[in-house]
Amino acid sequence: MQNLLKLLSKFGFVLLFILLEAVAFFLILRRSNYHLVVFTEGTSEITGNFFMLYSNTRDYFKLRAENELLAEENARLRAEVQYSKSRFYTTKAEGLNPIQAYKYIPCKVINNSTRYARNFFTIDAGKIHGIKPDMGVISPNGIAGVVRQVSNRFAVCISVLNTSFAVSVQLRKSKDYGSLEWDGVSPFYSTVKYIPTHVEIEPGDTLETSAYSSIFPEGIDVGVIESFTINPDDGYYIIKVRLTTHFTALRQVYAVDYLFRKEQDAIEDSIKNERQ
Amino acid sequence: MNQLFFKNILIFSALAIGDIVFVNRLSLGTFIAPYIYHFFILQLPVRTSRYTVIMLGFLTGLFYDLIYNTGGAHAAAACFIAMLRIIVLPAFISVEDKDNNISPGIYTLGQGSFLFYAFILTLVHHIIFFNLEIFKISSIPLTLLKASLSSIFSVLLIYLLSLLFYRKKRK
Structure with missing residues (x-):
């Protein structure tokens, strides 16, 4: 002993x-x-405030470029108003008027990383601005990520550049869909899997978000095909995609609020048991 | 004792600010991601008890895990090099150094041995951290390359900081 x-x-x-x-x-x-x-709650509030201070001082140096992007974005949004309403209609008696399906909450990225295998970014809007977990986040150029954790004034989002992020995407041309998954290497490229090989694709084709995702509206830019190979194991394409969003200069973004999320989730949950 | 305590708190805070505000924001390409915070563990006085070294290693790592959202990868890597430090450090110091309770640095160990000591621990730290972060067997060759390149930069940064902030002690 x-x-x-x-x-x-x-x-x-x-x-x-x-x-x-x-x-x-x-x-x-x-x-x-x-x-x-x-x-x-505590740490994201503290680090959030810290990064806010840092980003406020940096803001002034980027105003001009930022304004140009904003103007461009506004123009595009105006054109999109009709489209974001177009998915749902009021009753026929009222004459098929489109009603609003998506709301966009403008916010700024105040902390961002691209060098890890699992990247996150922080936005300067939270619970009191109407941000909820699982909302999609888009930049003026394309998709950016999904909201993960929310505190009162900040939200931490999973970036597209995160090896555990996956989203359903489709070819703009043929609407064939696959899955966007990052391989953890370059912040400019990502990979699309599970598009069957009978579909004809060529470098330069555009990929957009698909209608099957309740996170992003259909038709948001994702990337442009750079090159592709065929996976000998399962016979699907492995497509290298140049992302349209510039993750190394992510600033102005919009959180997407899908107004029918609750209704869609509820009805999908109701048959969940039957699937198993 | 008290003076040593405050000195180490000061070094910890300075490294935290340097790592989070400056080093973490360097864009040196996909394969170079240096860290300097582990210098805190390297420089702890030689007579610090082994329990304290390991505990401090873990807590330092945990602190950076909370800030960088990396689960426990920093904690695992930092705790591991704290253990490694206990094993390798005796090879670098003399009895006299131990009596004086020196902090390992470029002037106390001598440039050559300090760089060697720092490089071994930094390399091991980076290899463990990058692999735990990506957590995929297929990317081990890639992370090895990333760890080696990053280690060179980390040690370079640590060396430059030591030159800037440490003074040569007269004998």
Whole structure:
């Protein structure tokens, strides 16, 4: 017994080391809820305020380019008003008037990363601005990410440049759909999988968000085909796509509020049991 | 004791600000992502107890995990090099150094041995961190390349910072 205690006092630090490594691995494996619940509100509020200060001082140097982009964006949005209403109609008696299906909440990216395997960005809008988890986020040029955690004034979003991000996309030409998944290498390129090989594609074709996603409206730009190969294992294309969003200069973005989300989720949940 | 305590808190804060505001925002391409915060673990005084070194390593890593949203990858890597430090450091210091309770640095260890010591620990830290971050066996060759290139930059940054902020002690 005494020997055991002696041994423990001599090599106790090794036990401590093993214990702490185990804790660290536990934290990694539950990364899907990467914030500990206790810390979530507090840390995102603190780091959010810090990054806000940093980005405020940086704002002035980028005003001109930013204004041009905004003007462009406004023009495009105006043209899009009709289209974002077009999916749902009031009753026939009222004469098939389109009603609004999507609302856009303008916000700015105040912290962003592109160098990790799992990248996130923070936006300067939160609960009190109407941001909710799982809202899509788009930039003037294309899709940017999905809202993950929300505090009162800030929200942390999963970037398209995140190896655990996947979204359904389709070819603008033929509407064949596949899945956009990032391989973790370059912030300018991503990969589209699961488009069958009978579909004719060529470099330069545009990919857009598909109608099957309740996160993004249909038809938002995703990227342009750069090159493609055929996966010999499953016979689907592996397509290298140049992303239209400039993730290294992400600034003005819009959170997409799908006004019929609750209704769609409710009816889809109601048959969930039958699927299993 | 107290003076050492505050000195280390100061070094920790300075490294945190430097790492988060400056180093983390350097755009050096996809394959170079340096970190300097682990210098805090490298420079802890040699007579710091082994428990303290490991605990501090873990807590430092956890602090950066919360800021960078990386789960526990920084904690695992930092805790690991804290353990490695306990194993390799005796090879670099003399009895006299131990009596004086020196902090390993370019002037206390000598440039050559400090750079060697820093490079080993930095490389191991980066290899573990990048692999845990991406968590995919197929990208191990890629992360090895990324870790090696990043380590060179990290050690270079640590060396430059040491030149700037440490003074040569007269004997």
